[in-house]
Amino acid sequence: MTLRTKPRKRKMTRRQFTRLLLTGAIGGSLVVAELASRPLGLIKWFGVTFKRISRGFGNASKVAIVSAPSYDVDLLTPLKTAWDLIDAPVIAGKKIVIKPNIIYNLPDRAINTNASVIEAAIQLLQEKGAKEIVVAEGTAYQRDLTDLLYTSGIAPMLQLHGVNFVDLNHDDIVKVPSKGGYTGREFTWMPKTIADADLIVSMPKMKTHHWAGATLSMKNLYGIVPGVKYGWPKNNLHVTGIEANIVELYETMAPQLAIVDGITGMEEDGPLFGNSRNSQVLVVGTDLVAVDATCCRLMGIEPDSTHVKHIWYADWLGLGVMNTDKIKIVGVPINTVRQVYAPPPNLDQELKRY
Amino acid sequence: MSYVEPTAFALLALFNKLGAGGQDVPEKRYDAVKKGMIFLRTQAHADGSWGVMPADTGASWMTYPVVWLLNVLLKIPELFSYYGEPEDQDKRDKAKAWILSKGREPTVDDTTYNQVEKLFQIDSNFRGFSWGPGEAGWVIPTSLAVVGLVVEDPATMRETVEIKNAKDYLRDRACPEGGWNVGNPYMLGKKLPPTPDATTFALVAWRTTLTASDFGPNIDTVDKGVAYLESYFDTSNSDHTVALCAWALSLFKEADAVDNYRLHLVRGLTSGDKIFTYKGQQVTKRTLAGQNKTTGDWVDSPFTTAIALLALSDDRYYLDPK
Numbered sequence: 001m002t003l004r005t006k007p008r009k010r011k012m013t014r015r016q017f018t019r020l021l022l023t024g025a026i027g028g029s030l031v032v033a034e035l036a037s038r039p040l041g042l043i044k045w046f047g048v049t050f051k052r053i054s055r056g057f058g059n060a061s062k063v064a065i066v067s068a069p070s071y072d073v074d075l076l077t078p079l080k081t082a083w084d085l086i087d088a089p090v091i092a093g094k095k096i097v098i099k100p101n102i103i104y105n106l107p108d109r110a111i112n113t114n115a116s117v118i119e120a121a122i123q124l125l126q127e128k129g130a131k132e133i134v135v136a137e138g139t140a141y142q143r144d145l146t147d148l149l150y151t152s153g154i155a156p157m158l159q160l161h162g163v164n165f166v167d168l169n170h171d172d173i174v175k176v177p178s179k180g181g182y183t184g185r186e187f188t189w190m191p192k193t194i195a196d197a198d199l200i201v202s203m204p205k206m207k208t209h210h211w212a213g214a215t216l217s218m219k220n221l222y223g224i225v226p227g228v229k230y231g232w233p234k235n236n237l238h239v240t241g242i243e244a245n246i247v248e249l250y251e252t253m254a255p256q257l258a259i260v261d262g263i264t265g266m267e268e269d270g271p272l273f274g275n276s277r278n279s280q281v282l283v284v285g286t287d288l289v290a291v292d293a294t295c296c297r298l299m300g301i302e303p304d305s306t307h308v309k310h311i312w313y314a315d316w317l318g319l320g321v322m323n324t325d326k327i328k329i330v331g332v333p334i335n336t337v338r339q340v341y342a343p344p345p346n347l348d349q350e351l352k353r354y
Numbered sequence: 355m356s357y358v359e360p361t362a363f364a365l366l367a368l369f370n371k372l373g374a375g376g377q378d379v380p381e382k383r384y385d386a387v388k389k390g391m392i393f394l395r396t397q398a399h400a401d402g403s404w405g406v407m408p409a410d411t412g413a414s415w416m417t418y419p420v421v422w423l424l425n426v427l428l429k430i431p432e433l434f435s436y437y438g439e440p441e442d443q444d445k446r447d448k449a450k451a452w453i454l455s456k457g458r459e460p461t462v463d464d465t466t467y468n469q470v471e472k473l474f475q476i477d478s479n480f481r482g483f484s485w486g487p488g489e490a491g492w493v494i495p496t497s498l499a500v501v502g503l504v505v506e507d508p509a510t511m512r513e514t515v516e517i518k519n520a521k522d523y524l525r526d527r528a529c530p531e532g533g534w535n536v537g538n539p540y541m542l543g544k545k546l547p548p549t550p551d552a553t554t555f556a557l558v559a560w561r562t563t564l565t566a567s568d569f570g571p572n573i574d575t576v577d578k579g580v581a582y583l584e585s586y587f588d589t590s591n592s593d594h595t596v597a598l599c600a601w602a603l604s605l606f607k608e609a610d611a612v613d614n615y616r617l618h619l620v621r622g623l624t625s626g627d628k629i630f631t632y633k634g635q636q637v638t639k640r641t642l643a644g645q646n647k648t649t650g651d652w653v654d655s656p657f658t659t660a661i662a663l664l665a666l667s668d669d670r671y672y673l674d675p676k
Contacts, residue, residue, distance in 0.1 A: 142535075144595050146590075146593075146594065146595065147591055150591040155591070172355040173410075174409075228406050229406050232492065233536050273542075347473075
């Protein structure tokens, strides 16, 4: 005789229930962590971590430091020396935009990238076979920078070399998807000249900066965003996070070369009111994070999360390297040309001072 | 590519009453203005704002010069009969509402107020107008918004809270030694110098808002701004800046001096440098009308030309349209 048993409802065991609860809790935590950590987000964080780790296995970034005693001497020769020392990009046949730092004309202040350094860069890039070179800037403090180009000596120099200047504030603009997603902005309006360029050469002046700690080849990229869309002084990029905006612009535009005018730098209250320091160097490299970190060390500033957050942030995101063991300095040893610049004003101290 | 700001200024320049009606409107110019107006009308957003250019679906400061233009068009019957459409009134009203609700900078909390006051020595209670919604106010957009709004009905608009507050903003942001810059007379205790562009637009705004009763308290601010532009004028290598300076100075100086500035302006603009993409053009209405392409817009250099034409105009129809 067979005994027919009534089919039993399967009940969840305590272990199964615990597992389900645990899985739900982990899943929920991940979702919360993803949402809470935006705009970066947990998923991107894993990507960034992977990128950073894999960079650690790569070659060290080369940064060339070369001596240049003043603006009155031949600067093409030291620049060529630097060029030969780094893993320089291919220039032949490329459309190149040179982006100097041209902001204001204040008497006796070393604010703008010197015309002689820009001239040397033009000559070098012409020699290397560039298809087209333009110098471009979108200055933050005024709508028309023509007079600034004359007072800085840049306009006559460009005329001499037959190189065009593009005012990026009034160039045609195009929508470019923002890479990184650090600012929460899906896209950024960019000048067409920048969007169409094969290579952007960031040519800043070596300066301290009262908001960012230092302004070098990455911070210099603020000048590429168009004033017609973002206004003057492009304040929205400051209030939505200086660090996030700097690294996002860097990742989005991917300039491949930095040539830093460190012949006369600026210490203390940069980028406008600081005092001049004659560091007498040009700094060149293709990893802008490494170049900027090196310039900071040349100024006696540690590029850490306290002093120059955007460099630390870019390194953390795997966009370049800032640690000395991952940077190979070529040319002049850094210790022989390092000077300790007076630091920029500390915002908290400034607020207490007044 | 088509942009709203240079188009609005070019149209404003071509609205010159001398050629607005009657038999003296050349066909080419008439077509150019019609196309320009069609371009602006089609670019209006549903919320009443304008973007920077057609692909820009966001609201922008370029709404201010468009409102200015529409107010001039609506107030001069002769002009309206030639170039106006019934929808222009509605577009102006919506734009005005947008400017007053979204164009003004937001109020700030006490902490921000104190920090801004300490770092920049400015008073955030005075609310200017911004480049984009929700952003801080700056001198140029504030000036453009003030002119755009006041031109509609100066006697009434000058007495509104928004315009009075914007005037206080402009006074507060004036550089201590005269003129204006972006809007930071001080930066961490140091004086930031004025620039000719912001000074010009601020002075144009003052010209529309000043009445006999409040000229007195503001005379110093205005005079110092004018003096700054006068000193800058002769040294400038920029066609655009020379046009801006001449425009502002033409609103505040005696006739003889104005003629001088205009002579300088014409000389400067006809010897334009070829290297810059943002450069002046010959100051002729023919040039300006010729720039209007099939799409009905103007870009880049015609903006300079339009400013120059406003400087050359004896008729203040664009500030006091009747």
